[in-house]
Amino acid sequence: MIQVTALNKVYTVPKRGEGLWGSLRSIFSREVEEVRAVADLSFSIQAGERVGFLGPNGAGKTTTLKMLSGLLVPTSGQRVVAGFDPSKRDPAFLRRITLVMGQKQQLLWDLPPKETFALNRALFGLDEAEAKRTQEELIELLELAPLLNRPVRNLSLGERMKCELAAALLHRPDVLFLDEPTIGLDVRAQVAVRRFIAEWNERSGATVVLTSHYMADIAALCPRVIVIAGGALRYDGPLKDLAERYGGGRKVVVRTRDEAPETLGPFVREDGALVARLPSAEVAAAVDFALRQVAVADLSIEEPPLEDVLSKLFAERA
């Protein structure tokens, strides 16, 4: 569904000197510098996949999504989305994709959301009966019924994002580019949006490419992640392997009935409990060993927090 080969994007940014002298000089001699936002990026995404795009601020995630949706032209490289060259923004292509940006909204600010829905039905030239059915489905899934007649400006951020998603999906696109769809939302709204994206992907079979700074979004939605930093690919594979490879293993915590020994096999004592950090393959043996050696009061196996895994990954390759 998406094929990206050796994609590059270099921005030319004007350089301004400091202070009055710098400003005056920039009028006469315009210095520029080149900033490479995306560097030799290659990957492919199959139809129906849910892929998370991860990276620190300025990593090139949004630039990549904009290039895939046709808003930005790459400096070099190829990309094919749903069989189209996105740069041409062919109407047939635009009917098969959608881009939802958490920080830029398309809803008509002073009108109720149902007017934006009507506008999009008309702009996309949708069959009225079919589009109404999709609209009803989205209203039900996102629980929008009470919001439909209220001006967008009177809705909360979470309510607006739910309406934004509905407006973006009325034409039933095959590819969803979601750029931080949960940014600024409270936990309840985040959960609602996440649940909806997963359910829509199941129902419609649409491909979902998502960026988010909230690891919970990625963990809940994306079996596969692509990590980029400094515009370059750092990791592309299953989320669980990412934790395995860069997370320093799983954390096994054993609380004992009696006082815990200083060390026990792979375990060392931390805050009164026996703790071991191990690769997945060694966890079962370590647990078995502990159960046989000490009287166990409580036992837990924790995945390393994704945030830790990622900061380790970014730091390691930076």
Next chain:
Amino acid sequence: MFRAFPTLLRIGLAEAVAYRAELVIWVLTATAPLISMFIWDRVAAEGPLGGWGQGEMARYFLLTLIVRHITSSWVVWELNENIRTGGLSPMLLRPMHPLVFFVAQNLAAMPLRAVILAPLMVGVLWWRPELVWTPEPWTLVLGLVSAVFAWAIAFSAQVIFGSLAFFSQQSLGLFNVYFGLWSLGSGYLFPLELAPDWLRQLLLWLPFRATLATPVELLAGLVAREDALGLIAAQLVWVGVFVGLAAMTWNLGVKRHEAVGA
């Protein structure tokens, strides 16, 4: 595109109604022709000016007010805002040209502008009942065609200056310079009939007259039949020039937008 237009108009009108307070203020701030009418009425009371008496003068400014409101739009501000803040991006991802959306938005607000303007018209006609005149059919037809051309030039001019926001932070400043020149050269503040000869000759070569004075003078029946077609032809040339320039600026701007983003 044509199938979507009724919905675009309906939503455009709904938006105009939502912004009705701003619209009222905007319509009232654009009533300079009424003030000009009172001033020039006093001047014309002393004796005819350039062959125009009080009646012609009042008719001219009343029609100036109407044509000004038919041909004005906000697209320069809309484009500027959307280009600077990235609001244009979602518009570019819809399978319809964003400018079609702005055209519909502009046309949709016209009925509401007419409703707001109506009391002013009634007031003026009450003040000067002799202003109720029966235009000749040919002046009415040519005047209306000319008003459509004037709208096309004025809208395209705003698209040109609005699209400059793709390249410069100063696009609104440049538009203000254009607007200043337009006020002086279009017949908005004073009838071009009263301008010195050299200025009138110069204005024949500039686009401003085509955006206002031409349709106003035609509708007011102040143009001789043999001059009418020449004025319309000149307007048509300006329509071509402005629509062409607007398309060029927009396309170059969108290319730049695709290169650097918002």
